[in-house]
Amino acid sequence: MISEFNSKIIKSLCLLVFLQACAYFNTFYNAQEHYQMAEKIRMENFGNKLPSKAIQEYQSAIEKSEKVLTEYGDSKYVQDALLLKGRSHFFKREYDSAKEAFNQLKDSEESFFQNETKYWLALCKWKDLRPQPAINDLKDLLDRTELVDLESRIYLTLGEIYLEIDRPDSAFQFLDRGAKTASSRLTREQIYFQIAELSYGNELYQQASDNYKNVLINTISVSRIRESNLKIIQTYRLLGDLDEAKRRIEQLLLDENFNSIKGKLRLELAKIELDRNNLDFAIQSLDQVAQDNQNTEVAVEAYYLLGNSFLKSPNIDFERAIFFMDQGMKQNFNSPYKIIISNKRDSVNKIIALTKDSEEDITNNPSILYGIAEILAFDIGNTYEALDYFERIINSHVESDFYTKSLFAAYSIYNKKNALEGDQYKEIILKQYPQSDYAKMIIENEQLNIQHEPSxxxxxxxxxxxVDQKKSLSVYRQILDKDSSTLSSNIAAYFLAYYYDYELSQKDSAIVYYQWIKEKHPSSDQGIIAQKRLEALNVE
Incomplete structure (x- = not known):
């Protein structure tokens, strides 16, 4: 009888232990389920803001993990629950709470938890704006671990940190190592995407394209699939394979999964027509894209391209360029293109003001021609269009003050493009204006074995x-007779003015040289000082 009673007690105790084990296992299992669901949502939305559903799932994982820790504190799942809780806080950007959980794992006797703790605490330092301590900790951990998965995650994180602190060479080094070692599909996808972005930013378009294709092989993120396909199209266009770029665009336009980026795809089609120099068709396409995508980044870029198309030959039309730039600025969307549009619009308005101020045909006015050319070349960056204006001055206004300026500007533009056309302008300057500052700059730039006499x-x-001040003064005066437009003459005149003014107190002689500087170099530092000194000397 007693024996039967004891047997029932033992069975009851065993059942109780079993049920308790089931309880904390189920609680931890539920925590894992919520975490995995959150991770799935996060991975599907890489590159976008973390969805609220993912945040809710991470919070549920935290709550279930906390229940394991408080109600089943002596179970074997405590360390797993702490790690899961810390990760969930991290992805919710609750870094202090994450650190609190990870720090409780510091004293773990298991190497797995020791390594994971060091890794995640390093990530917390990075997110706390302490990149260098994070780098140091990750490199130290890299030297200590032989776990391939952890190594690849460290390589990825180091690459991302170096990208963030603008050290692309170091970033690429670690990302490349990570790509070769990663066994996790998720890690591979992240690494390939970072390498692709880095390559694209450095204009290594073939390398970028290859890595975006690797992203497509590994990703489950819908946004990454769309973004990578778009970037692959852009790389084909930038590499000059316009047919392949167009083929891919047309293929994606038929796929409803890419409806959300149809505007961007149609914008790429218009860019292809621009690259093919089908200007009229491209302009119509860009206008339609802008109309169909009002108040979006697509519309802003389309209007930017439209404005730009009317600043280039053969369609130069400053008024129409301004019209499309104005439309771009009106879009209710913040875009980096708005900054570019704003700057260009200011420059184009200056050109329009120049032409409106003239009552005569601008082709007869070298001052206006030079002003337009200067704005096009140095403010807007349309150097070929600027050359047209510089060469009008060179061909029709030889006696103008803007002739030598235009010669040098045309030489400089062609020289930067390594074009032989610049040689003709170089020869004119060196032969006809050998003592000018333009000749000096050519001599120095091309390291010619020619002396520049004023210098x-x-x-x-x-x-x-x-050693001989009298002879020195004679040479200073000689410089003024060589070429009054040079920097050397400006320096020499100021030296003479200063010498007669402050050393000899010969006011009349000083005034002669101050007036010479004011007339020949009014905008220079010396010219401004000369003007003020003349006023002090009561000279009108």
Whole structure:
């Protein structure tokens, strides 16, 4: 009888233990389920804001993990629950709470939890804006671990940190290592995407395209699939394979899964027509894209391209360029293109003001032609269009003050493009204006074995001053007679003015040189000082 009673007690105790084990296992299992669901949502939305559903799932994982810790504190799932809780806080950007959970794992006797703790605490340092301590901890952990999965995650994180602190070479080094070692599909996808973005930013378009294709093989993120397909199309266009780019666009336009980026795809089609120089068709396409996608980034870029198309030959029309730029600025969407549009619009308005101020045909006015060319070349960046205006001055206004300026500007533009056309302008400057500052800049730029006489005379005058001031003054005056437009003449005149003004107190002689500077170099630093000194000397 007693034996039967004891047997029932033992069975009851065993059942109680079993049920308790089931309870904490089920609680932890539920926590894992919520975490995995949150991770699935996060991975599907890589590159976008974390959806509220994912945040809710992470919160449920935290609550279930906390229940394991408080109600089943001596179970074997405590360390797993702490790790899961810390990760969930991390992805919710609750870094202090994440650190609190990870720090409780520091004293774990299991190497797995020790390594994971170090890894996640390093990530918390990074997110707390302490990138260098995070880098140091991750590199230290990298030296200590032989776990391939952890190594690849460390490589990925180091790559991301180096990208963030603008050290792309170091970023690429670690991302490349990660790509070679990653066994996790998720890690591979993240690494390939970062390499692709880095390559694209450095104009390594073939390398970028290859890595975006690797992203497509590994990702489950809908946004990454769309973004990578779009970037692959852009790389084909930038590499000059316009047919393949167009084929891919047309294929995606038929797929309803890409409806959300149809505007961007149609914008790419219009860019292809621009690249093919089908300007009229491209302009119509861009206008339609802008109309169909009002108040979006697509519309802003389309209007930017439309404005730009009317700043290039053969469609130069400053008024129409302004119209489309204005439309771009009116879009209710913040875009980096708005900054570019705003700057260009200001420059184009200056050109329009120049042309409106003239009552005569601008082709007869070298000052206006030069002003337009200067704005096109140096403010807007349309150098080929600027060349047309510079060369009008060169061909029709040889006696103008803007002739030599235009010669040098045309030479500089062609020289930057390594075009032989610049040689003709170089020869004119060196032969007809050998003592000009333009000749000096060409000599220095091309390291020619030619002396620039005003510069040599200035060096001579300066070196003579300590031994023969009379002879030095004579050389300074000689510089003024060589070419009054040079920097050397400006320096020489100011030296003479200062010498007669402050050293000899010969007011009349000083005034002569101050007036010479004011007339020849009014906008220079010396010219401004000369004007003020003349006013002090009561000279009108």
């Amino acid at each position: 040599e005379l200035l060096l001579t005058a300066e070196s003579l001053w300590a």
